Every structure is written in structure tokens, then in C-alpha cells.
Amino acid sequence: xxxxxxxxxxxxxxxxxxxxxxxxxxxxxxxxxxxxxxxxxxxxxxxxxxxxxxxxxxxxxxxxxxxxxxxxxxxxxxxxxxxxxxxxxxxxxxxxxxxxxxxxxxxxxxxxxxxxxxxxxxxxxxxxxxxxxxxxxxxxxxxxxxxxxxxxxxxxxxxxxxxxxxxxxxxxxxxxxxxxxxxxxxxxxxxxxxxxxxxxxxxxxxxxxxxxxxxxxxxxxxxxxxxxxxxxxxxxxxxxxxxxxxxxxxxxxxxxxxxxxxxxxxxxxxxxxxxxxxxxxxxxxxxxxxxxxxxxxxxxxxxxxxxxxxxxxxxxxxxxxxxxxxxxxxxxxxxxxxxxxxxxxxxxxxxxxxxxxxxxxxxxxxxxxxxxxxxxxxxxxxxxxxxxxxxxxxxxxxxxxxxxxxxxxxxxxxxxxxxxxxxxxxxxxxxxxxxxxxxxxxxxxxxxxxxxxxxxxxxxxxxxxxxxxxxxxxxxxxxxxxxxxxxxxxxxxxxxxxxxxxxxxxxxxxxxxxxxxxxxxxxxxxxxxxxxxxxxxxxxxxxxxxxxxxxxxxxxxxxxxxxxxxxxxxxxxxxxxxxxxxxxxxxxxxxxxxxxxxxxxxxxxxxxxxxxxxxxxxxxxxxxxxxxxxxxxxxxxxxxxxxxxxxxxxxxxxxxxxxxxxxxxxxxxxxxxxxxxxxxxx
Amino acid sequence: xxxxxxxxxxxxxxxxxxxxxxxxxxxxxxxxxxxxxxxxxxxxxxxxxxxxxxxxxxxxxxxxxxxxxxxxxxxxxxxxxxxxxxxxxxxxxxxxxxxxxxxxxxxxxxxxxxxxxxxxxxxxxxxxxxxxxxxxxxxxxxxxxxxxxxxxxxxxxxxxxxxxxxxxxxxxxxxxxxxxxxxxxxxxxxxxxxxxxxxxxxxxxxxxxxxxxxxxxxxxxxxxxxxxxxxxxxxxxxxxxxxxxxxxxxxxxxxxxxxxxxxxxxxxxxxxxx
Numbered sequence: 021x022x023x024x025x026x027x028x029x030x031x032x033x034x035x036x037x038x039x040x041x042x043x044x045x046x047x048x049x050x051x052x053x054x055x056x057x058x059x060x061x062x063x064x065x066x067x068x069x070x071x072x073x074x075x076x077x078x079x080x081x082x083x084x085x086x087x088x089x090x091x092x093x094x095x096x097x098x099x100x101x102x103x104x105x106x107x108x109x110x111x112x113x114x115x116x117x118x119x120x121x122x123x124x125x126x127x128x129x130x131x132x133x134x135x136x137x138x139x140x141x142x143x144x145x146x147x148x149x150x151x152x153x154x155x156x157x158x159x160x161x162x163x164x165x166x167x168x169x170x171x172x173x174x175x176x177x178x179x180x181x182x183x184x185x186x187x188x189x190x191x192x193x194x195x196x197x198x199x200x201x202x203x204x205x206x207x208x209x210x211x212x213x214x215x216x217x218x219x220x221x222x223x224x225x226x227x228x229x230x231x232x233x234x235x236x237x238x239x240x241x242x243x244x245x246x247x248x249x250x251x252x253x254x255x256x257x258x259x260x261x262x263x264x265x266x267x268x269x270x271x272x273x274x275x276x277x278x279x280x281x282x283x284x285x286x287x288x289x290x291x292x293x294x295x296x297x298x299x300x301x302x303x304x305x306x307x308x309x310x311x312x313x314x315x316x317x318x319x320x321x322x323x324x325x326x327x328x329x330x331x332x333x334x335x336x337x338x339x340x341x342x343x344x345x346x347x348x349x350x351x352x353x354x355x356x357x358x359x360x361x362x363x364x365x366x367x368x369x370x371x372x373x374x375x376x377x378x379x380x381x382x383x384x385x386x387x388x389x390x391x392x393x394x395x396x397x398x399x400x401x402x403x404x405x406x407x408x409x410x411x412x413x414x415x416x417x418x419x420x421x422x423x424x425x426x427x428x429x430x431x432x433x434x435x436x437x438x439x440x441x442x443x444x445x446x447x448x449x450x451x452x453x454x455x456x457x458x459x460x461x462x463x464x465x466x467x468x469x470x471x472x473x474x475x476x477x478x479x480x481x482x483x484x485x486x487x488x489x490x491x492x493x494x495x496x497x498x499x500x501x502x503x504x505x506x507x508x509x510x511x512x513x514x515x516x517x518x519x520x521x522x523x524x525x526x527x528x529x530x531x532x533x534x535x536x537x538x539x540x541x542x543x544x545x546x547x548x549x550x551x552x553x554x555x556x557x558x559x560x561x562x563x564x565x566x567x568x569x570x571x572x573x574x575x576x577x578x579x580x581x582x583x584x585x586x587x588x589x590x591x592x593x594x595x596x597x598x599x600x601x602x603x604x605x606x607x608x609x610x611x612x613x614x615x616x617x618x619x620x621x622x623x624x625x626x627x628x629x630x631x632x633x634x635x636x637x638x639x640x641x642x643x644x645x646x647x648x649x650x651x652x653x654x655x656x657x658x659x660x661x662x663x664x665x666x667x668x669x670x671x672x673x674x675x676x677x678x679x680x681x682x683x684x685x686x687x688x689x690x691x692x693x694x695x696x697x698x699x700x701x702x
Numbered sequence: 703x704x705x706x707x708x709x710x711x712x713x714x715x716x717x718x719x720x721x722x723x724x725x726x727x728x729x730x731x732x733x734x735x736x737x738x739x740x741x742x743x744x745x746x747x748x749x750x751x752x753x754x755x756x757x758x759x760x761x762x763x764x765x766x767x768x769x770x771x772x773x774x775x776x777x778x779x780x781x782x783x784x785x786x787x788x789x790x791x792x793x794x795x796x797x798x799x800x801x802x803x804x805x806x807x808x809x810x811x812x813x814x815x816x817x818x819x820x821x822x823x824x825x826x827x828x829x830x831x832x833x834x835x836x837x838x839x840x841x842x843x844x845x846x847x848x849x850x851x852x853x854x855x856x857x858x859x860x861x862x863x864x865x866x867x868x869x870x871x872x873x874x875x876x877x878x879x880x881x882x883x884x885x886x887x888x889x890x891x892x893x894x895x896x897x898x899x900x901x902x903x904x905x906x907x908x909x910x911x912x913x914x915x916x917x918x919x920x921x922x923x924x925x926x927x928x929x930x931x932x933x934x935x936x937x938x939x940x941x942x943x944x945x946x947x948x949x950x951x952x953x954x955x956x957x958x959x960x961x962x963x964x965x966x967x968x969x970x971x972x973x974x975x976x
Contacts, residue, residue, distance in 0.1 A: 021722075021741060021743055022722050022723050022741065022766065022769075022770050022773055023741070024725070024737075024738065024739035024762070024765075024766055025728075025736075026730070026736035026738065028730045028731050028732075028734055028736065039734065043762075045766065045769055046769065050765055051765065053757075053758070053873075054869070054873075054924050055734050055736070056734070056735065056755045056757070056923065057733070057735070057755060058734060061926075063755075063924050064867070064869060064924050064926035065869060065926070066865060066867045067865075067866060067867045067868055070867060070868060070869060070872055196865050196895065197865075197895050200867065200926060201926050203865065204863075204865065204926035204927050207863055207927060207928070211928070224895075224896075225865070225896040228896055229862070229863070481731065483731075538731070539731050539732075540731075540732070541732055542732020542733075542734060596893070596895070597865070597895045598893055598895075611868075614885060614892065615892045615893040616892070616893035617893075
């Protein structure tokens with residue numbers, strides 16, 4: 021019998037949440053087809069989506085567990101590997117206490133898997149040391165927006181960009197490359213008549229489309245936005261009614277803004293005062309206006325300040341609680357929103373319920389028949405550091421690759437190598453898995469059921485299209501098996517649907533998001549507290565989550581590491597359209613690897629002359645933390661003089677060898693976007 | 703719509719027992735539609751039979767036939783899809799010996815959505831629905847009526863919107879070269895967005911669609927940037943008709959102009975290049 025079908029699922033790459041069909045012929049993946057009438061992707065996909073199936077059957081897939089014996093990782097049976105993990109985790113807990121173990125959950129895995137892992141950390145080990153790569157991308161959004169509004173998520177919805185928004189301020193988002201189908205939604209909004217303002221140190225594609233492009237010095241975001249707000253206030257363009265009725269802290273904020281005259285801001289940012297005026301007027305007068313941002317705002321030691329400035333700007337102009345407006349952080353990973361929602365964070369249970377709140381402790385204590393830890397745990401950056409200090413003795417990493425993704429990789433390696441027990445659960449032998457004591461092979465998105473939550477809080481199904489590759493197992497199943505071996509109760513789930521039922525009971529914002537409804541409606545946006553609730557396309561209608569919106573008076577601060585005589589250029593890092601993050605999937609997808617097979621650094625022609633590049637094809641990059649001996653160079657005037665750009669996908673020339681691990685004091689996010697480097701012809 | 707759907711379901715039910723499968727559309731979660739091979743082993747699935755939006759079924763047929771060359775199949779095809787199948791056959795992409803075509807005639811609203819000149823099948827023996835006349839293509843007419851500088855500005859801007867997803871190529875039933883010129887660095891710079899020269903990408907594709915495009919508009923529908931590329935192909939098709947007297951999909955026997963110099967029999971349809 022011939023069997024051909026298309027399985028509707030959700031793209032495993034970025035946070036846009038495109039729907040796609042996996043084409044399955046006789047239980048084999050044969051291709052990807054877009055999904056017409058899908059609320060987000062509407063029949064289109066980017067190049068990564070079109071190639072979503074390509075890595076699934078790559079020969080490098082892990083097919084059996086690996087255990088380190090005599091220094092080498094060797095294949096083992098599941099029984100032996102699971103028993104070893106259970107035994108080691110148990111021993112370390114007994115000997116050094118629950119907080120000597122740390123967990124990295126995964127923005128690539130499903131909500132259900134993240135839920136189970138944080139439950140494991142809190143119930144079986146008894147620690148809040150659980151975090152994930154959201155720390156490295158949007159910790160500042162979660163912290164900053166929670167401060168301003170009381171909720172750290174994207175306020176509005178992607179389809180509104182096409183239908184409602186009249187002015188976009190895109191700051192620190194290379195949208196058409198990193199969230200391509202959000203980029204094209206903005207484009208459709210522009211075709212309708214909306215104005216697009218792009219502020220970015222690099223002239224990317226969306227900057228080329230822009231009606232107004234502001235090219236500014238990296239790390240001066242706060243000054244730029246303060247300059248815009250100075251003009252809005254001095255010209256009386258602020259939304260006085262909104263400010264009076266819905267916000268607090270305005271007077272103090274206003275006093276500080278008075279200092280940021282356009283001329284002063286021009287001096288800081290390099291953007292001509294007249295352009296700042298134009299941007300301010302457009303944004304204030306073309307309502308509804310939306311701020312759209314990504315890592316360019318968040319990945320700074322001033323990340324929380326940057327985020328609060330976007331919130332100030334939106335409140336000042338009354339652009340919250342309306343369709344087409346809002347503050348819209350574009351989340352990086354397919355399920356980074358969900359991994360946060362599910363409590364893969366050291367300070368909150370699922371649904372952002374604080375671990376320090378006694379009522380919440382009681383609620384989860386009863387539900388899980390176990391009193392959980394009451395102190396806030398460690399963040400990713402802290403866990404890795406403390407592993408280096410010998411304080412974190414065991415690390416359990418599910419679907420993350422800090423050996424490429426974290427800043428200052430040389431330091432990360434040192435820290436991971438110091439752990440007594442490193443477990444990595446992944447689909448490939450990543451750079452991180454190569455250091456592990458035990459590697460547990462898990463299944464890819466094509467082999468699993470579950471849900472992802474995209475950047476606009478939209479929960480969508482992931483559907484199993486093919487049987488697991490080799491002996492790979494479901495991530496949630498592996499964790500439950502370890503838990504049962506450690507004699508823990510509450511880990512008897514038989515299908516992700518049962519995990520979602522527990523999530524529904526304990527997470528108010530997910531209360532009405534059931535598999536039955538997702539089958540009928542295809543997606544639901546949280547908050548969705550009950551099964552008769554339609555979901556929430558935009559937040560803060562009539563009232564902020566925290567009551568009144570709060571203006572923060574945010575002064576401009578310089579980045580942690582500025583160029584100097586020895587390291588005269590600023591390195592800023594980012595993604596390219598054709599690869600994804602640490603490349604574990606995209607670099608095993610032939611079409612994607614064909615487009616960009618190696619790392620490169622972009623440099624302005626003037627700087628190329630200054631460093632004596634002289635037609636050379638390669639350069640050596642050096643920072644205070646490390647050196648890359650030979651990187652392909654791309655001379656382009658899309659980048660400002662004084663700044664160089666490098667994508668971070670390539671382990672063999674990892675930009676994060678160079679980057680600075682200095683973090684935002686509150687959100688603990690590292691400053692990937694600014695560090696000082698020396699560039700020489702090589 | 704429901705009338706056609708019912709008739710189509712009945713037509714499929716009638717022939718399904720004698721076949722290895724019928725390729726048509728099935729409604730999935732949230733009402734999202736996709737190609738599906740209905741089989742006699744799972745006749746209940748026919749409850750979810752769907753007809754709109756249309757999907758790139760000719761390419762799906764090719765995928766199935768590659769793995770099962772002897773399979774006895776039927777395919778539900780609209781006019782454009784039938785043309786796609788005919789051209790794939792002429793270019794040795796599929797063998798139709800064991801394939802039954804079930805023609806599905808488009809309705810007025812569908813034809814208007816597609817700006818379709820030929821919303822009907824001509825080769826299918828078995829058909830469902832009443833054929834209607836072609837409809838005008840206001841977009842092509844509007845662009846064709848622009849002044850030359852307006853046209854240039856229009857296309858330049860449209861091409862600059864390209865995000866290089868390759869969707870137009872991937873979804874095209876007539877794009878099947880082993881080595882694609884769009885991936886050749888001689889022509890199109892790899893790995894950079896925005897492309898330094900997006901017109902090159904799009905004009906290469908336009909040239910390669912000459913006497914091949916069947917006006918199914920799947921490329922336009924999958925283009926995230928909304929580039930109306932089928933307009934170019936339609937204008938080229940007018941010239942091809944005038945120069946070579948050729949219309950894609952119209953005649954099973956007539957050679958497409960690309961194959962005119964080949965001697966009879968030289969082009970081996972059984973070779974089926976991958």
C-alpha cells in the first residue's frame with residue numbers, strides 16, 4: 021500500500037511560528053510544503069522553513085546513548101545510560117545538596133518537554149537552578165517589560181502589522197533575515213501605506229526598504245530613543261490622555277528627557293538631529309505605531325534600559341492596548357516564548373508564578389505533592405560560571421549548545437570541563453555534547469508531538485510525521501524515565517497531551533489551550549484562561565497587567581567595552597538568513613550550507629584600507645578574550661566605519677570566542693552586540 | 703462549492719477500489735488543506751476531501767511516481783494543474799501510462815482569484831463541475847499599460863523585496879533542473895541578503911519559464927514578499943505563442959519550442975532525470 025500525506029506542523033527555526041507541511045511518503049520524509057491559509061505564514065516560508073526536513077535523516081543523527089568510558093564517548097544501551105544518570109544525579113544531590121545541580125532547558129523543545137524538565141529540577145532534585153538561552157536573547161525583555169507593563173511578552177500580533185500598523189519603528193532587528201515572514205508582513209503593511217523607520221548600525225534589507233533609515237553607533241539605543249522622546253514632548257505630540265489615565269512616573273521621566281536634545285543625541289549616536297526629529301514626528305503622529313525590536317536592543321549590558329526605553333516610547337505616544345501598536349520583541353527561537361512560559365527560568369514556575377511567593381509555593385507543593393525550593397536559582401551565565409568554580413557539580417543540558425552560543429567560549433569550555441557530571445540530551449553530537457559524560461539521543465521536531473509558542477504568544481501544535489530515528493527517544497519520555505528511576509512520583513505521562521492537561525491546571529494563561537481546541541482552531545494566543553476563551557491577540561487593553569504602566573527615567577550609559585587604541589573596532593554579532601544559531605541543524609541541511617558555508621566578517625571599505633587589507637581575502641580578529649586566526653572578509657558599505665559584523669553560527673570560527681561575557685546587572689544577559697576587537701589582514 | 707465537492711467525492715469513491723490511490727486534497731487541523739493520497743484501505747478519509755485552496759499537486763504526483771513507477775493512480779487536477787502535468791510529461795518528468803486525470807472545473811470566484819485565462823481542463827476524460835470562460839487579468843493589464851520608466855521602477859522595487867526563499871522555484875511544477883542556475887555563483891551571489899542583484903535571480907527564472915510556465919500562480923501564492931512574478935511569465939507566454947505557436951498544456955503531442963530540434967525518439971522519456 022502506498023501512503024502519502026502531509027503532516028501539518030510548526031517550523032522548528034525562528035520564533036515567527038510559520039506553519040508547514042512535512043511531506044511523508046511511506047513513512048519517509050520527502051519534503052516540505054508551505055501551508056496555505058495559515059494565520060502566520062499564509063502559504064509562504066523562508067529558505068529555512070523550506071528546508072526544515074533536510075537535517076532530520078542526516079547520518080550524524082545520534083541513534084544510541086553514549087557514555088564516556090576511559091575518556092571516550094562509546095555507545096551504550098538505554099538501560100545503562102538512564103541508570104547511570106539517575107545514580108549520579110542522586111549521589112550528587114545527596115552529597116552536595118540540590119543546588120549543586122543545574123539544568124538548561126531548551127527553546128528548541130516543546131512546551132511539554134520544558135514543563136517536564138523544570139518539574140524534574142524542582143521536584144526530583146529540588147532546585148530552581150533552571151534556565152535556558154532566553155537568558156542570552158530576551159532576558160532583558162522579560163525583565164524590562166515586566167517592570168514597565170507587568171508582562172514580559174510581545175504585546176501585539178503579527179497579522180496586525182499587515183492590517184493595522186501605520187508606523188513601524190524597527191530598532192535592532194534585522195527582520196527580513198532573522199524573522200523573514202514577519203519582515204514580509206511589515207512590507208505588506210508598508211504597501212498599504214504604513215511608514216517604516218529602521219534604526220540599525222548595519223544597513224540590512226529592511227533598512228533598504230525603510231522610509232527613514234537611522235544608522236547609529238552600536239550601544240547608543242537609549243540615547244536615540246530618549247532623543248526621539250525629547251522631541252515628542254517638546255513639540256507637544258505626546259498622548260496626554262493616555263499618560264494621565266494609564267501611566268505613572270511621567271514627571272520624573274519628562275525631566276530626564278529634557279536633557280536629551282536632538283543635537284546632544286546626534287553627538288552620541290551619530291544620527292543627524294533632523295532625522296531624529298523626522299522619526300519622532302512620524303512615530304507620534306502616524307498612530308497606531310509599533311516598536312519592533314530584537315537582539316539589537318536586548319543583548320547589551322544596558323539591555324533592560326533599552327527595553328524600558330521602547331516601553332517609554334510606546335506609552336508616551338499611547339500606542340498600547342490597541343491593535344497595530346505595542347512593544348514587540350521578536351523572540352529568537354521557535355519556542356523560546358514557551359520555554360519561558362513553562363517556567364524554564366530560575367525565578368518562576370510555569371506562567372511566571374514567582375517561586376518566592378508563598379501562595380504559589382503552596383499551590384505547586386500540593387499539585388506536585390512535594391515542597392519545592394523557595395529561593396531563586398541561578399541563571400545560565402551564573403550556572404556556567406559556578407561550574408567553573410566547582411560549585412555546580414552536575415549539569416543537565418537539554419537541546420542547548422552553549423559551546424557555540426554563549427559568550428567567551430574559551431571560558432565556557434573550562435567551566436563545563438570542570439563539572440563532575442555533564443548530561444546532554446540532543447539530536448546531534450554538538451560541541452557541548454562532545455564534552456558530556458552521558459549523551460542521550462532525542463528525537464527531532466519531525467518525530468514528536470507537542471506544542472510551540474511563537475513570539476506573539478501563539479500556541480501551535482507540532483505533530484509527529486515519522487517514527488523516531490534510530491533508538492532516539494522523546495525528550496519528555498527520557499526525563500520521565502530518569503525521574504522514575506529516582507523513584508519520583510508524577511512522571512507517568514503517556515503522551516504530551518497528558519502533560520498539557522497538567523499545564524492547563526497549573527498555568528492560568530494556558531488554562532484553555534487544549535489539544536482538542538488546537539485541532540479545531542490550529543492556534544490560540546495566551547492569555548487564554550478557559551476553554552471558552554478565544555485567546556488574546558493584543559495585551560494591555562484598558563489596563564496593564566501591573567495596573568498602571570510605569571515610565572522609567574532611563575539615562576544613557578555606554579557599553580561595557582569600548583574601542584581603544586589596541587582594539588580599535590567594535591564587533592557586533594548576529595544571524596544570517598541561511599543559517600540558524602549554532603548551526604546544528606542548518607549546517608546539516610545541504611541547501612542552507614551551500615548558501616553560507618563559512619563564517620565571515622563584514623568591514624567598511626574605509627576600515628579595510630585602514631587595516632591594510634590590500635585585497636586580502638582573510639583577516640585575523642583579536643579581542644581581550646580570544647583570537648580567530650583566519651576569517652573570510654566581506655568588504656561592504658552596508659556597515660558603518662568603525663564597526664565590524666560577524667555571524668555567530670560557525671563553531672570553527674566562533675564569534676563568541678571574541679565576545680564579552682559582561683552582563684546586564686538585572687537581566688544577566690551578555691553584551692553580544694558590542695565588544696572591542698583588533699582586525700588585521702591574515 | 704459543496705455540489706462540486708459531493709460530485710468529486712462520488713467520482714473518487716467509484717474508481718478508488720481499482721486504484722492504488724487518488725491524489726487530491728484533504729482538509730486538516732484548523733481547516734488547513736494539503737495534498738493527500740486517498741486509498742481504498744482508508745475510504746473514511748474521503749469525508750475530509752477538500753478542493754480549495756488549490757495546492758501544487760502535479761509535483762506531488764511526481765514524488766509518488768518516482769517511488770512507485772508502476773502504481774495505478776488518479777489525480778484530481780484543475781486546468782492549470784492539468785497543464786502542469788502535460789508539460790511535466792513532455793519534459794520526461796512523469797509517465798502517465800497508469801495515471802487517470804480527474805478534471806476539476808474552476809468556479810468564477812476561483813478563476814478571478816487566479817486571474818486565470820483557462821480555468822478548465824481539456825484532456826481529462828473524467829470531469830467534475832461545469833467549465834467556465836477565462837477571466838481577465840487586471841494586474842497584468844495594469845502593469846503592461848505602465849510607461850517604460852514606471853515599469854522599470856516597479857520591477858526594481860518588487861525584486862528588492864525578494865528574501866531569497868527559493869519558494870517560487872521549489873513550488874514550480876516546471877522547475878526540475880539537476881543543477882539550478884540560481885545556485886550558480888557565476889550568476890547569483892550566494893548567502894547574502896539583500897542580494898546584490900535581485901533582478902538577476904528573477905530574470906533567470908523568467909527566462910527559464912519561457913514556454914514552460916503553465917500559469918498556475920503557485921509561485922506568486924508562495925512568495926512571502928508578494929512579488930507578482932506570474933505577470934512576467936504571462937507576458938512572455940504571449941510572445942511564445944506568437945513566435946512559436948505554442949501554448950503550454952494545450953496539446954499532448956505538440957513539441958515545446960525547447961525540444962523542436964530534437965529528432966523523434968531522441969528524448970528518452972523513460973530516463974526520467976531526477
